[in-house]
Structure formats: C-alpha cells, structure tokens
Amino acid sequence: MGDGPDPADLLAWYDAHARDLPWRVAPAARLAGARPDPYRVWLSEVMLQQTTVAAVRAYFERFTALWPTVEALAAAPDAQVMGEWAGLGYYARARNLLKCARVVAEDHGGRFPETREALMALPGIGPYTGAAIAAIAFDAPEVVVDGNVERVMARVHDIRTPLPAAKPELVRAAAALTPERRPGCHAQAVMDLGATICTPRAPACGICPWWGACAARKAGVQAELPRKTPKKPKPLRFGIAYVARRADGAWLLETRPDKGLLGGMLGWPGSDWTESAPIPAPPIEADWTDLGEEARHTFTHFHLRLAIKVAHVPQDAAPLRGAFTPATAFRPSDLPTVMRKVFDLARSSLRH
DNA sequence: AATACGTGGGA
DNA sequence: TTCCCAAGTAT
Numbered sequence: 001m002g003d004g005p006d007p008a009d010l011l012a013w014y015d016a017h018a019r020d021l022p023w024r025v026a027p028a029a030r031l032a033g034a035r036p037d038p039y040r041v042w043l044s045e046v047m048l049q050q051t052t053v054a055a056v057r058a059y060f061e062r063f064t065a066l067w068p069t070v071e072a073l074a075a076a077p078d079a080q081v082m083g084e085w086a087g088l089g090y091y092a093r094a095r096n097l098l099k100c101a102r103v104v105a106e107d108h109g110g111r112f113p114e115t116r117e118a119l120m121a122l123p124g125i126g127p128y129t130g131a132a133i134a135a136i137a138f139d140a141p142e143v144v145v146d147g148n149v150e151r152v153m154a155r156v157h158d159i160r161t162p163l164p165a166a167k168p169e170l171v172r173a174a175a176a177l178t179p180e181r182r183p184g185c186h187a188q189a190v191m192d193l194g195a196t197i198c199t200p201r202a203p204a205c206g207i208c209p210w211w212g213a214c215a216a217r218k219a220g221v222q223a224e225l226p227r228k229t230p231k232k233p234k235p236l237r238f239g240i241a242y243v244a245r246r247a248d249g250a251w252l253l254e255t256r257p258d259k260g261l262l263g264g265m266l267g268w269p270g271s272d273w274t275e276s277a278p279i280p281a282p283p284i285e286a287d288w289t290d291l292g293e294e295a296r297h298t299f300t301h302f303h304l305r306l307a308i309k310v311a312h313v314p315q316d317a318a319p320l321r322g323a324f325t326p327a328t329a330f331r332p333s334d335l336p337t338v339m340r341k342v343f344d345l346a347r348s349s350l351r352h
Numbered sequence: 353a354a355t356a357c358g359t360g361g362g363a
Numbered sequence: 364t365t366c367c368c369a370a371g372t373a374t
Contacts, residue, residue, distance in 0.1 A: 044370085045370065047370090048370040048371095049369095049370065049371045049372075050358085050359090050370080051359080051360095051369060051370080051371095052359090052360080052361080052368090053369085053370080054360085054361080054369095055359070055360065055369085056370090087358090088358080089358025089359045090358055091357080091358075092356095092357065092372075092373075093357095093371090096372080096373090124371095124373090126373080127372090128371055129370085129372085132370070144370085146371075147368085147369065147371085148370065149370090187370095194370090200368060201367090201368090231367090260356085260357085261356080262358085263357090297358090297359095299356095300356070300358060301355080301356065336359090337358070337359060337360090338358085338359095
C-alpha cells in the first residue's frame with residue numbers, strides 16, 4: 001500500500017466530524033438511506049458560489065421558508081426574489097436562480113435533472129455546481145472541484161504551479177481520489193476538510209486525516225499553497241447617488257437594468273460610476289443638498305466613492321427616472337449593500 | 353482566455 | 364487601512 005492520500009481515511013473523518021448544515025443530510029442518515037432534497041442542494045450550491053457558509057445560512061433559511069419547493073420559487077415575483085437576495089452579492093445568481101427554477105418547474109415537471117451534463121444546461125449551473133448537485137443529491141461519481149478542493153489537492157500533492165494554470169492538474173488529482181462508493185459524501189468531505197482544517201491560512205495539520213499523506217506538509221510549505229498569480233489593482237471610481245423623498249414620505253427608487261453590475265436590483269438613481277469626475281444626473285427637478293459625506297464601497301474590480309445628494313420634493317413632483325415607493329412598502333433590506341450604505345447615511349436628513 | 357461580477361470577515 | 368479570501372458562472 002502506498003503513502004498517498006486515502007479516500008477511506010477522509011470518509012472516516014467526515015463520518016465523525018461533518019458540519020451540521022441546514023441543506024445537508026448527515027452522513028449517518030445518508031448511510032441509512034436518507035436522500036437530500038435536490039431543490040435544497042441546488043439552492044445551497046448556488047448561494048455558496050464564492051460565498052461563505054456563514055453568510056449563506058440565514059439566506060438559505062429565509063428562502064426555503066418562503067419557497068419550500070422549486071415550483072413555489074418559480075412562481076415568485078422577480079422583485080421579491082431579488083429583494084430577498086439583496087446583500088448576498090453576485091446578483092446574476094439570483095436572476096439565473098429564477099430562470100432555472102422556472103425551467104425546472106415548466107420543462108422538467110419540477111424535478112431536477114440527475115446528470116452533470118443535463119444540470120449544466122440550466123442557467124447558473126456551471127462545471128462545479130453541476131458536478132456538486134449530481135454527486136450530493138444523486139450520488140453520481142462526479143469530480144467536484146471548488147476552491148477548497150483546489151487548495152487541498154495543491155497541498156496533498158505539493159503542486160506549486162500557480163492558479164489558474166494549475167487547474168487541470170488539480171482536477172486530475174481530485175479525479176484520482178474520487179471513489180465509486182459514497183461520492184457525494186466524499187465531495188462534501190473534501191470541502192469540509194478545506195473549510196475547517198486545511199484552511200487558507202494556518203491549516204490545522206495536527207488534526208488532519210491526511211496528515212501522513214500530505215506532501216506539502218512534509219516539505220513544510222503547506223501554508224504557502226496554492227500559489228496564485230497576482231491580482232490586478234482595483235481602480236477608484238466616483239459617482240453621485242440621489243435620494244429624494246416626497247411629501248407623503250415615499251422614496252424615489254429605480255430598478256436597475258437586468259444586465260451588468262447590480263443588475264435587476266433596487267437602487268437610488270444616480271450618475272454613471274467613472275474614474276474621473278462623474279456627470280451629474282438628477283432623476284427629478286429639486287433643490288438638491290450635498291450630504292457632505294460619501295458612501296465608500298469596494299466591488300470585485302473597483303473601489304467606489306459615492307457622493308450623496310438629498311432633497312425633499314412636493315407631492316406632485318414628476319420623476320425623470322425611477323418611481324416613488326411608499327414608505328410603507330420600502331424595505332431597506334431589499335437594497336444591495338452599496339445602496340443600503342447610501343440610505344443609512346441619507347435617512348437622518350430626510351426625516352418626516 | 354480574460355474579464356465582469358458582491359460582500360463581509362479576518363489578519 | 365488595506366488586502367486576501369469564500370462551495371464559480373457567463374461571456
């Protein structure tokens with residue numbers, strides 16, 4: 001017997017230490033024949049794309065309480081789903097979530113396809129998510145490779161090629177370890193290992209089931225892997241947001257276009273966000289006051305400084321853009337974070 | 353192939 | 364403060 005990582009050691013560790021997650025069937029129950037609900041597996045996997053378990057939990061509970069089935073989600077109004085997703089980020093996921101739910105409900109009789117290939121034909125499901133759903137929900141022996149798996153493979157095999165160039169090699173390594181028996185538990189086990197022991201910084205090698213097999217640990221380089229090609233610096237952009245409040249307390253809001261940044265989300269009308277001075281673009285004629293404080297926010301690929309203009313407008317004022325939302329219908333939690341920052345700064349100067 | 357696309361927490 | 368990081372996908 002060789003000294004490489006043994007999937008059986010990992011499964012034994014998982015059976016004893018699997019995290020208790022609201023979308024997961026515990027390993028003991030799974031062995032007893034319990035199957036996870038593919039709808040819940042799909043929903044959790046989409047929410048978990050580039051997102052931490054800690055951030056996802058509350059959203060998952062809220063979504064499943066509101067919409068217990070894919071048919072229920074498919075029937076939900078777009079604006080409600082986008083509002084419930086607000087704050088979780090990567091809003092194309094929410095738009096694709098709805099598209100996918102509607103395809104599954106209308107074209108697949110409410111049942112998710114069971115193969116990676118068929119799953120990948122659905123909106124918002126790529127190579128990772130397709131493999132993950134097939135493995136976790138249907139126990140297909142798919143190779144599931146996310147950021148955790150990449151890190152674990154890079155360390156166990158001491159692969160020093162930087163990402164993303166190392167990806168094919170890491171996938172081959174993951175494939176070689178994927179077992180025919182319990183592939184769904186195996187996939188979740190590698191990810192749990194990466195999330196709780198083989199962490200990006202300061203991995204807890206002393207309690208790792210693959211301690212004896214880890215080439216990077218033997219070489220003492222585990223904390224330096226995986227290597228990554230340096231990222232580009234984020235440019236600084238500037239913009240103006242306009243917060244208008246009508247005499248009856250209604251707020252002037254707009255739903256952003258479906259494409260691009262914050263697509264489909266509710267927000268304050270404003271200028272474009274540019275690297276030089278923004279061009280003013282007030283959405284309604286008013287006596288605008290500069291708040292004197294800007295909202296700062298960092299997106300994936302740029303930093304933003306957003307100047308805030310506020311105004312009270314008369315009841316009969318006609319907006320050029322956006323629509324007035326009655327105070328009773330406005331939920332700040334429906335706003336993406338940058339827009340909520342603007343609201344939090346502006347609200348005190350627009351009291352009624 | 354390279355880029356666009358969010359957010360919050362930790363060091 | 365600043366940077367890095369987290370269960371990626373679409374184009």
